[in-house]
Amino acid sequence: MSLAPFHLAIPVHDLPAARAFYGEVFGLEEGRSSDHWVDFDFFGHQLVIHEHPKMPYQDNAHTNAVDGHDVPVPHFGVVLGWDDWEALAKRLRERGTEFVIEPYVRFQGQVGEQATMFLLDPCGNALEFKAFKDMGQLFAK
Template identity: 45%
Template sequence: MTTPFHLAFPVRDVEEARQFYGGILGCPEGRSAATWVDFNLYGHQIVAHLVRGYNAAASHNAVDGDPVPVPHFGAALTVDEFHSLAERLKWTMFFHDPSGNALEFKAMTNPDNLFAKYTVTD
């Protein structure tokens, strides 16, 4: 097993984040305070921090010919985990949380490719 990562990110509303990350994505909630809340995202700690008036900017970069939102975060899942999440969401696997943060969930048929070194040429 790899070492879990920790990611803190801004949200415009803590309760809204709870509903999205806990309710929709199914991330178990950990510690919390009035202005932040921890979630377990597939074994990694993500922390939603209140930033009043926050809304992520809509910017994109071309990756393999597709417009990918920047910034974004998510998880590289097993194929079964990916399909299970896709069935629950019925959405594209790039989506935004209520604060405009972009998340990506992807399936890896060969998980070793996640950190493979190569250069993409346009």
């Protein structure tokens, strides 16, 4: 299966802080931009941050329990290769990132075993990054 890049536009109430976060913390390359939005190459996908007043979920995220953790809803992110996930976790830790859920392996020894971590951008948008040692487990039941 070949994957097509997704396009995701998210609201940010502090465009300069969000621009620095995605550009410097993650090291993402910028694409086009204006005074009110910025495109980023988000691990091969198109992420656009759009200046917008704060949304209610950016202050008080709802959570659902998953594997003993409170997972913020809504959230987005990407599935990385295992080595890339480990490198990203290291990069984020070295930059003193505050995690909502620290990097760990979820569902160990079960169907769907995966590495995961959750964090918030400066505007309260929740991100999840995950990896599978066996990508065949991505949709396994």
